Amino acid sequence: MTKLVQAEPRAIVAPGGPAFRQAMAQIASAVHVVTTLGPAGRAGMTATSVASVSDEPPTMLVCIEGASRTLAAIESSGSFCINTLSDTHEELAAIFAKRRNLDGEARFATADWITLATGAPVLAEALVSFDCRLIDVHLVATHRILIGEVVALGGTGLGGGLVYRRRGFGAV
Template structure:
């Protein structure tokens, strides 16, 4: 049996950015800290727009606003690390979301960090750390979509996993 789908009528008013942002608050997203290394040291930012692309080769994507200093460092160095935060990582998420007034290296003082293959900062307490080489950049609206080939993995192992993940929903961080 074939079902015909009727097209939706056009919107009476154009969709606003605020209406879109309000709708997106209902979408739960894992919270990550994306890190890089620049001429002045380590940089990082909180991100939720992260996704797996492929497992052969292992590839991920992250969307970053064009004005980001972390983006500039990633594009200059060609490396970055996506650190997935555990449930108790709220303070780390807040620090890297620029909500604590800390800049540059100060942001890294509250946690333990290491380096994997590329030299980008990897959070020792991450649920997973995806150490990447930048392979592609795409401009979309106000952001850039970065595609990275994963060349190293870090973070917790099944033996030292304490459970729980941090998500962002309804404009706040929550543990699940």
């Protein structure tokens, strides 16, 4: 019979602020670049708060901070694309996470982009891309939850995935 080993209990910590961010840093999340074509041109950002909602109709969600320029562009355009990154896209993730001195169109010059149904930028070499029409927005605390109906799919399906954990990128 196998004996179960219990881990030492940790102290109970209030879930606010830094403690919550530290706890979330323990979770590995797929890395995406969320893009749109807004009134001022192409916009995009790195995101990990992405999930499927339903397969009938195909629906996705992404959570974006309320002051984000990309959020404003998505709300203006009514569309966005979730580009799931492969393990070869660590530099692209860093660029769209504002970890490099690039902004606006200069970010897009670092990769090949196409369009599908909505006109939002689609990363040509993404693992998968979900081209979405914005159908709902929910305000929750400091963020907006964007719900999009998937109107087209793209991507290569090639390679491993890129994840974010403990404040760094890694391959799976």
